[in-house]
Structures are given as structure tokens and as C-alpha cells.
Amino acid sequence: MSFERIWHKSYPAGVAGEVTFDETVMPEILTKTAGRFPDRDALIFMGTKITYRELDALVNRFARVLTSLGVAKGDKVAMLLPNVPQIVIAEYATFRIGGAVVMNNPLYTERELAYQLNDSDSKVLITLDMLFPMAMKLKATTKLEHVVICRIGDYLPEALKPLFPPVEFEKKEGVHLFMDLLNAQSDAPVANAAGWDDVGALMYTGGTTGVSKGVMLTHANISRNTQQLRYWFPTLKDGEEGVLAIFPFFHSAGWTGVQNMCILAGWTDILVPKPEPDTIVYLLENFKPSLLPGVPTVYIGLLNNEKFRKLDFSFLKAFMAGAAPLAVETIKQLKALKNVPIINVYGLTEICPMGTATPWGGNEKSGTVGVPLPSTDLKIVDLVTGKQEMENGQEGEICFKGPQVMKGYYKRPEETAIALKDGWLYTGDIGFLDADGYLTLVDRKKDLIVASGYNIYPKEIDELLMEHPKVMEVCTIGVPDAYRGETVKTFVVVRPGQTMTADEVTAFCKERLAPYKVPKLIAFIDALPKSTVGKILRRELRDREMKKQA
Template sequence: MRIGAVPAMLNPLYTERELEYQINDAEAKMAITLDLLLPRMQTLKTKTGIGPIVTCHINDYLPFPKKQLFPYAKKGMYRKIDPQPEVFEFMDLIQGYPDTPVRNEAQWDGIAVLLYTGGTTGVSKGVMLTQSNLSSNVQQFAAGFHDVKVGQGLMFIFPFFHSAGHLCMHLSLWMGLEDVLIPRPEPPILAELIKSAKPTFIGAVPTIYVGLLALEKFRKMDLSFIGGFVSGAAPLPIEIIEQLKRLTGSSMLEVYGLTETTPVVTATPWRGKIKVGTVGVPVCNTDMKIVDVETGEKEMPPGEAGELCFKGPQVMKGYYKKPEETAMVLKDGWLYTGDIGVMDEDGYLSIVDRKKDVIIAGGFNVYPMEIDEILFEHPKVFEACTIGVPDSYRGETVKAYIVVKPGQTLTAEEITAFCKERMSPYKVPKLIEFIDELPKSAVGKILRRELRDLDKKKRETHQA
């Protein structure tokens, strides 16, 4: 970034087809990758404009003798790189040049990074974030942590190709924090790492917290060293907030944001007034308005739902090579998020749903997130996700996918009875399907779109 080059961060879990699309879309000329992924990158090199490939080893910066023993102790995590054209090892390049600082070619309003949207709503797009965007959002987020001290540990369970992980990386540098890196975001591994690293702050998506709390080992740990939690990407069930509070006595900072906003635009005030079920208020230097869904022009008063719009220094420059898509969401400096929200009389924001996810059943608007929250209150439900499916009579009807807690049994009739006591009749799921696992993104966000695709395939198979 200092030399003016633009990194395009890629998700290694993507399919070859997805990676090929993003590499070509970004017009990448060079790849920097882990040694284990070299064969994959060499295949992609033949289908893209990639030239040189720089490989890195996990043990590059380990101290003696761990660095020397690593290839033998962790054979599945190390790959020897044989000499070959246009393939270089990172440490060889570093050691071959003087350590004098390079000239700073970065421009304040120039593109600093391309972060691709997760594709949860369709084909991923390259979000152009500027140096100004990155610097501004780090300072906006840091401004909320009044009592953070240099050297404290920060464990944000997000990969660096995700906007939240990217923010965490820069936040640690800005605030002088120790960034605890995660090998694999699996609850048993995380529990051990939390025990050994003792981070002061932990940030994750709700599914990570659900998984940790399901572990008896985690619930019995001494967690007094934790000073606070951060949650984002999806609403955090009240039950989870209360459990974490009982275990640690620490507060939960709920944030809301998008890749297009670098990502944070709202947050609950740190050690301030907490309103459960909200994602706080706009961070400093950020304007927010809520407009009607139909025209996008009428501003909605407190208490009424509408599309969320934001203006601030963290709002993206646009989508790379996609002027039409950019014009659809950026209007007069305002980013139209496509999310539905409600602001209360104190300015606290509650996320209702994605505009595209709203179910219109018999003329009524049904918000899936609201149903998910209620389903999660059932003592036997581990995870739940609601979608709208076609219905010849109602237009759409409500279908719930449910993961049952280990060792428990649950019936559709029990779920229906539970819902009827807690919501209006038109919101009660008419279809209920039990599933072993919900589809999730690389950061653990439940992919509602994939459930819609799954239901569509089942209906098409049944009709055939």
C-alpha cells in the first residue's frame, strides 16, 4: 500500500471459478500466497493475468529453534518451494534488498485496497476503499474505546480478506495492541487460544459465540481477564449477551457495518448506555438517515422502518469497474445499504432485515431476522434461519430451517406451538425443516441465500 500498489484480498476457501473471476476482475498482475496454495495459484496463473508469484511460509518469522523444527513438526502446514520461473520466496526477496524505507507513493484519496463483497446477495463486487476510508474508520472505531491500553490483546476472529479483519489489523497498529491471530475459527481451538493468550477484547460473529458457549470447557474457564466483547455481521441473540455477561462481567459492543463502509458505521457506546437488540448509534463524523423503501426519498420518523443510508469519511469510493452498480447505491454522497432498520427516540438503531430478504406473505411484511430471534429463544434450538418460499395462495410463506442442540429432540409441532405464543399468526413459520448444519460464510455468517437455493432445488426435484 505504501508504494501505491492496490492489494485485492482473496478468500482461499473460494472455488477456483470464484477466484478466477475475482483475479481477472481486479486485473491482478502478481500474487502473494501461502506456500501450501502455490499449486492452486499456478493453475489460476494460466487463466488470469498473474505474472510473478511470491510465496510465504508460516514459520518465516518464528524464532530459533521453532522456525527450523516447524517443517518436521507440522508437515501438513509446510511446503518446500523448488526453484522455478516467476516463483519467489518472500524472505529471499526481503533479505536481498536494503531495509531503507521506500518512497511513500500512497494517495489520500487513492484506492488503498480492493475488498470483495461476500457474495451473500449475488456475484461479488470489488469495493474500492481509499487510504482516507481506512484511516478514518480506524480512528472512528478507536475513539469509542476510551480505556484501552497499549499492549493489551485483541482477538478479532475475522480473516484479513474480510473488512472486519482488515480493520482489526490496522486497529492493532494504530492503538499499539497485540493482535492474536487465529489458525482455524473452530470453538475448541478458540477456547484453548483464549485460555493461553488471554486477550482483553474478543470480536466475532454470533455463531462463534454460540459455539463457544456450547462448550462446557469454555463455560468453566476463568474469563476474568476479558474486558469486553465485540459482535457484528448479524444480530446477537439476547440470551448470548446475557450468558457472556454472567461468565465475565464484561460488556458487549455491538457494531453494524458493511464492506462498503470499511466497515463500521454504528456501535453501542463503550461502557455507556446499552439497549439490548440495537447496534448503537452512528460513530463519530457519520450521518444516518432512514428512508421509505418504495421511493428512497421520504425520511422516516423514529419508530418507523425504512432503508438505512449513511454518509461519512468511511464510505467507499465505489465498486471497481461497475459504474452502474455504484450509481444505484451512492446518491449525493449517501450510501443506500439495502438494509431495513428502525431508529428509536434516543437515536439507537435496530436492524430489521435485508430489503431483499423481506417476506411478503398475504400482503404482510415479515422480517426473517425477527423470526430467527424468537426461534433462538427455544431451549432446544441451537441455530435457526428463516426464508420466504413461493406460495400459490399467500404469494410467499415463511419457512424455518432449524438446527437442534446436541442430545435434544424437537418436532415441528413444538416449534409451531412455541411461535404461536410469541408472534402474530401471519409470522408463524408454515414450513419447518430440521437440518444438521446451516450454510455459513468464511467468517461464520449464515447464508440465507443458500437456503433459498436449497429449497428451490428440492421443490424442482419434487415437481419433476
Template sequence: MGEPIWLKSYEEGVPHSLNYPDKTIAQIVDEIAAKMPNHKALIFYQKEITYGELKLYTDLLAAALARDGVKKGDRVALMSPNTPQYVITYLAVQKIGAILVQVNPMYVERELLHILNDSGAKVIVAMRNLYPRIKAVQNQTNLEKIILFDFSPYDVPDDAVDFEAYVKSAAGYTVEYPPIDYLNDPAVLQYTGGTTGIAKGAILTHRNILANPMQVTAWMTSCEFGKEVVLGVLPFFHSYGMSVAMNFSLINAGTLVLLPRFEINEVMNTIKKYRPTVFPGVPTMYIAINNYPNAGSYGIDSIKECISGSAPLPVEVALKFEELTGGHLVEGYGLSEASPVTHCNPLGGKRKVGSIGLPFPDTEAKIVDPENYERELPIGEIGELAVKGPQVMKGYWNMPEETARVLKDGWLYTGDIARMDEDGYFYIVDRKKDMIIASGYNIYPREVEEVLFEHPKIKEAVVVGVPDEYRGETVKAFVVLKDGETATAEEIIAFCKERLAAYKVPKKVEFREELPKTAVGKILRRQLREEELRK
């Protein structure tokens, strides 16, 4: 079936440099469709879509959007779990030069409102069940069109259009695609909490979102063009799932098996039926498979290569998974601002316990003095990790000051504290100061705390991440009630559930008479975290 042209330089199985073509991912998919029209591109339960069909659907949606006035630079929001409509929309928006705004379908109204207003999106594509949330905020946004889809018949609201009917309406309509500046034109706004807890749109260019899956391809030295089956259960609205599952599969003429959520019985039966060869995930997914009864009888030995991200990968988890599958499972590292992967342990080479591995091809990394970013620290010293490469974002959407703070001379200052050893392997010593990572999701305490402070009975509150056997970390809130008030943990949790995505809601609440503070009144979050670790 041929192979990609960009693989060129190898040394001991680790590639160092790649050729990045001046193409969008959508253009690469079109080329694959021309050469391999009947090759399976997507599998979603009983539905299979070939590359030829994927190109047809993508062209029709692109034409419909362009007909209705969506032009280069306009923002189109996409709010959906992993579905064929997700992939079609993602590619169609690229074709007309518009910018895709990734929206987590678990977001509640206040979160959705912020992203729609910050991005200025004029169109949103979403699953039917999300319509009430979208409608509740539409009058406060620039949204002009709501495009909905579902997998069973439904009544289309009067102020929305059905995805399938909308696509069909463009039959016979032709559109001339605009020229793309691959290095500079934005392709995706990837919203990330950042260190402040305020969601910021990382501007990922067409080169960014193509470079990262190409780097993944080169790293997976056993990858064969047109022959991989990729299990797409990582959410594509997260940059990790977007690059390492969806885009990796698309640029390699892979077959992408879509699952809208991780449900272990469904995952195991899907593995048994479709025999995936590549399975990017997070540690909780691999833990669930390791502990599944008779896991070996589900054909998991088809899995050749897995990169784990979003949270530290315990070595015992990796070893047991490799024993069960016969494949490789290694830990990588990244952040939304880098599309996201920058480091990974070699899949077939030397890996080190506790390390995030080596920089990706064409990626530079260094450790700098957190107080003086111009001073690079020597091997073994602990400082801030800075990275540079073709996957690093252009900046934050409409936030020049924040952009200038983290991007300097092409270097992205991650805010993560790390060190490098004598072999060039990197180790994260401490994550961004307060961030909690639960089941691969980034949770910023400030956002949760702001909701807690809205509760009429709460005087003070602070949130920390505490160890959790399954999620890695979970959210715990320490609360001081106002004088004379009483409340239960269940009451506080229910209050949060109405105002936050499910993964951000505190799972534990501890009531205290007072919280530990510094002399100037700053709450000692680290002290509370350390108390939990000692339990």
C-alpha cells in the same frame, strides 16, 4: 506510552467527532516502530514479531515488489488466513501505493477467477496449500507473479517464489515511496456479493480504512494506547476482521494475537496464555465460549470489550458472556461498503435489546422511503437505512452504474430495512432482501442457485436461509428434479462442495414436486422461508 491524538469530543462516554491524520496505517505503524521498536506487534503460535521487526519485513517486501515493477495503482492479491505474512503484505502494498485485493482463501476456482480478472491483479501472495487453485486459473488472468509461504519446509514450484526468500532478496535495495492522496487513493478492494450476488469490489481508500479503526478506538473508551492485546481470530480478508481486529490493534500499538481459524479448544487455550483484552467476533464465537466447560478457568476475565457483528446478537448470549468475563459485549452493524462499521451500542452506556445502536463518530444515518430516496422518514417509521461518513467507500471497482445506484451525494444506501427510535437508536427490521448470514459469512442465494442449476438432474432450485442454533442461519435448498430423474440430498451437496466455498454449500436439501410461484412465475422465496420459520 502516550495516547492517540485523534480523540477529542465526548459526551456521556460517546465520542462524536475525531481528527483524522493524513497518514496511511503503514505510516502509523512505522511511527510506532520508531518509538517502541521492541513492543510486541504480532504473536502467531510460538513466533513473536516486534514493531521494529514488522517495519523491517514490511520495508523489504515493499522494496521487492517495487523492484519487480509493482507501482502505484497496481493490484496485489492476498489469499491467506490470519498470519504474519498477511499483515506484512497488507502494509507493504500500502507503502508503494498499490491496491490490496482481499481474497477469501476458501474460494474455489470459479470464485477466484472472477476476482482476479475483475481486479486485474498482477501479483498474488498466498499460502502454499492454495497454489493448485491459483495455478488452475492463472492462464486466464493477468497474474505475473505468485509468492507463496508456509510454516514448514516445502518444495517451491518452478513458477512461484518463496515469501521469505523474496523478502530477503530485497536487502540493500532502496525505494522511494510515492505520494498518497489519503482521501481518494484506493488502498483495498473489498469484494462483496451485494444484492445481485455478483461479487463487486468496494473501493476503500486510505482514509476509509484508517477512519474506521479510529472510530472503533474512540468507541472503546477504556482502550489504552500500547496496552491492549487483541485476539485476531476474525478473518482479516473480511472487512470486519480487517478493521476491528487487525487495523484497530496496529494503530493503537496493540499486540495482535493471530489465529488462522476459530477452533474453540485452541481459542480457549490462547486466551488462557495471552490474556487478550479485546475480542471482536460474531455471535457463534461467543456462544461457543459460553458453552465451553469450565470457561471461567481459562482467564477469560481479561476480556474488557467486544463488538459483535455480521449477525444479530441474542441478548441472552451477551448477558451470559458478560457474566463470565466481567467485560462488555455489544452488537454493532456495518457493511463492506463502509469499511465496515457504521453503528454500535455504547460499550459503557445505554444499550437497547434488538438495536444496532447509535451511529459511529462523524457518521450520519437516516431512514428514507425505499421508493423515493430523497424523502426522509420520521422517527419510528420503517424504510431503507442510509449512512454517510469517512468510512464509506469511494465506489465499486469498474462498476459506475452500481456505484450510482447505492451512492448518492455521499450517502450510502444500504438496502437494509430499518427504523430509528426517539433516542436515535437504530433497528434492522429486514436484511438485504435475500441475503443469508451463516456464522458471520454473507451468502447470496443467487450464486448458490446458479451452481444448483448446473446439475444435470435439477429442473428448478431456490435457496433460503433457515434458522440454525449455532450458525444463526444455514443454507437450505429446495429442488425440483427433471422428469424421470432421481437424486439424493448427499449427491446435491457433494456437487455444490466442488463448486462453492464450504460456508456457501447447502446443509439441507428438500425435494419438491413444484415450487410456489407468483402469477408471472416468480418463485416465492419468502413463502418458503416463512414455512421453515413455522416448523
């Protein structure tokens, strides 16, 4: 790929439009990093520290475990874990022997997990003891041959272990304890069996867009996207930074942007098993990461936490935001705590997932998600044919081309053909580029509300209402209407200690929106449905409304 684009002029100093990639797969990169920074902390888990030398050795041990369980090159190993050391060890062990990891959300129901495990052809499941009953049901109804049980306390400091006593369970054939298996193996080096073009991971889309599909990411996708993101921060130094791992690793943002990025750069990964404000404050206070990632809802929760607001942030070099651009008021409050860069990133599972980011040390344009990363091309096409490229400032569907674009959807050639056309990934997201190449997200194509023939973007209404001092969170959807086709309904979560009426919402909108965009229906609720990374599930609200009307 060789090209010049308008966004290249907005790049950080020292960052070129293209990356010269090191064609090394992530398990080999881990070994290289262990050689460069052997005594650097790779993982910190609530106080327990694992160095890069130790992590590489643990990966070798578990690689032998998987081989002893019959896992061969190309086999699928499913992860059902929060951010604990075992997930990193098991993933990189799977990579090392040429297997593919299948990432699963521990909050999913048995039905959802059975679908993903069957669809992915997973042979082994790595999970927590507290999920044992469900794991046994899954083993009986899927192709699983082995279940490996981890305990939260396995890597906790001794003082914290009594808070998480092990869950006892009946020993059965094909069921094993993680630590028993690990301790029985040698940590001598294991030869890398991962090929550059092999599928290294199946990451399931879902939670916000409907039925889950397994996104096939090759080792080339994984390594290159991690390198693209690392290249974006030229002044941050290898072996010297720390990142608070708020994003879960079973989600592509945490997987590439935190876990893999840290391993590439020799940074310390401070694991957050459950991203609650008090836990985050404790980890910030004690381990002082350079980078604090979070989705807008995480930042809102932290800003409402008095302990967070009183922290000394002298150690912090940047806030990093994903899932959606931060509201103007949230940005102001974060900047008041520490005036460091706020880096908005945007992407999707199908691109591993990093596509754009705010330039490091560059212009932070409020409401945008930055510019395309190096070696990434982007175009905006019309919503009807998908063939006409739009001018700057004109809205259309966002399309990506680059080394991070997926191989396709697992066992779904028809859906792959719809999403991938001539090397371009059609995202289903609507946005526009400005004259400097900054991307603004408008909405999902599927979220568009058409009322009386007018196109209404719910995100525009949400962002407006987030400016109201009484509003903590908001989500707008379209609901069926006999007269207008669809009408606008807004769900509002009011800030603690405040009261608000529907008339206040309507009056605020009428002053600032065209009449057809003003919500006709307003509901006040205690909390919005969210994914595990804190992304608001607009589709779930729509489904609730459809059930009510049915």
C-alpha cells in the same frame, strides 16, 4: 461535516460528535507506531512474537520485493491468506509503494477467485503453499504475472513447525517463495508512496448478497474509519491492549476492526489462523487479550465448549460482536462469564466497514447495533422511493454518509450510481432508530418475505426461535408458494443431546407470532451454511430450495 444528531447524547463520556482526523495513511501510521512502541508485540502467531519495530522493518523488505517484481503505484496485489503474519506484511508493503491490496477468501473456489482476480486486474498473488495447484490454474487464466508462496510454518514456533510440513511444488517462472524474496532485501526505510485520496484496497462484497463487486476504499477511507473506531474507546490505552483476531483480515470487519485498529493504537494482534473453539481457548489462556471479538455463531460455539466456560476471564475488558446482534440468551451467558461491555458493531464493506457501535460504557440496548460513530450521519428512508425520511421507530432503508463511505464499485459506474446518491450510501438493509438514536436492524430488503400480501421479516422469526432452549441455530427464508406467493420455511439446528419436532417449533411460534408469520415448513439440519466469518448464508438456503423446486 458539522451537525448535531439525537444519538450524540448517547455517546461515551469524552467522545465528541466529530473526529479531528489525522490525515496520515496507514503505512505511515505503522512507522509512527513503531517509533512510539518499538518493543511492543505487534503480532503473536501461535507463540511467535513480532514487535512493531520488526514489523515495520519486514514491511520495508517486502516493499522492495514488490518493486523488484514490477509492482508500481496503482497496481493491484491480491492476498489469498488466512490470519498469518505474511498477510499483514504484504498488505502494508503494498500500501507503502502506492499499490492497492485485493483481499480474497481462501475458501473460495477457483471459479470465484478467477472472477475476482480478473475483475480487479491483479498482477501479483500472495498465497499459501497448500493452495499452489489452484494458484497455478489461476495464473494461467488471469492477468497474474507473479505468485508468491507462503508457508504456514514460516512464522510458527519451532516446536509447532513439524505439524505443518511444507508442501513441495515444482519451481516455475513467476513463482517465488515468500521467505526467499524477503530475506534477500534490505530493511532500510522505504518512502511512502500512498496518497490520501488514492485507492488503497479493493474489498469484494459477496457471500451473502450475490455477485461480488470490488469496493474501492481510498487511504482516506481506511485511515479515517480506523480513527473513528479507535476514538470510540477513550479509556483503552495505546500500547497496552491485546485483541484476539478471530475475524479474518480478508474480511473488512477483521481488516479495519482488528488489524488496522491495532496498528493505529499500538495494540497486540493475536492471530487466529482458524477460529476453532479449542484454538481460541488456547490463545485466550496463554495470551490474555483485552478484547474478544466474534460473530454470534462463534460465541455459540464457544459457549458450548466446556474449557471456554471454565476459563478465568479476569483479563477481559469487552466482548465485541459483529455480523448480527447477539441473541438475548447469548448475552446472558457471556455476561455470566464476565460482566464486561458487549459491543455490537454494524457496517458493511462499502463503509470500510464500521458504521455504528454500542457506546463504550454506555447503555447496552439488547437487539440494537448501537449508534452511529463520530463524524457519521445516518438516515432511514422509505422503501419505495428512497426519498422520504422516516420518523423514529419507523422502518425503512438505512443510509450512511461520512468519511468512511467508499469511492465506488470498481469498473461499475452504473451500480455505483444506484448505491451512492448525493453522498449517501443506500445499504439495502432495513432498520429503524429509537428516540436515543440506537439502530435496530430489521432485515435485508432482499430477504423480505411477502406472503399473501403481508410483509414478513425472517430475522424476527429467527430471533424468536433462538429463545427456545432446544434451538442452537436457525434460519428462515421465503420459498415460492402457488397460493400465498411465498411461504415461510425455517431451518433449525438442534442443540447437542436434544430432540425436537416440527410441532414443537410451530406451537412455540403460534404463541408468540401473528398467524401469517408462523413457519409453514420446518426442516431440521445438522449445520447452516456460513461465510468464513460465521455469518449465516440465507441466500444459499434459498438457492438450494429453488433448485429443489426446479
